[in-house]
Amino acid sequence: MTLSTTHRPGTLNLREVEDCMNNAIAQSGQTRWHIAATMSELTGDHITKMMLDAWTAPSKPRTRFPFQYAAAFQVATNSRCLEDPLVAACGRTSMDQTQVMEAALGRIHCQEEMLKKQREALLSQLGGEGKKETPTPKKR
DSSP states (O other): OOOOTTOOTTTTOOTTHHHHHHHHHHHHTOOHHHHHHHHHHHHSSOOOHHHHHHHHOTTOTTOOOOGGGHHHHHHHHTOOTTHHHHHHHTTOOOOOHHHHHHHHHHHHHHHHHHHHHHHHHHHHHHHOTTOOSOOOOOOO
């Protein structure tokens, strides 16, 4: 396996996970008990406040947050705190559903403009730029 030219050895150790999680917890307005309970419900696994405390404690570097719970944590805290650093480290971006729809609308707009130019070019070839109506096909 070869390393990407954009990623040097040691650059993808996402050390900010604990800080991101602690900020998400603080900004969520939820207690750690509530977040743990929501995560338990979402995953079907028993997750406690003590587990959440251990995963987010800088003093416990050997206690790692299990990636399998990342989606549940983000839903429970209504954050993208784990997704954003991961995606950025990989050199990508992520979008929420509104951004996806806006991007789709932008693509449609570009397609409409391209089709409009193609239509105008065809009309021009058929009889000049003054012809605005599309000719109706001849019946056989």
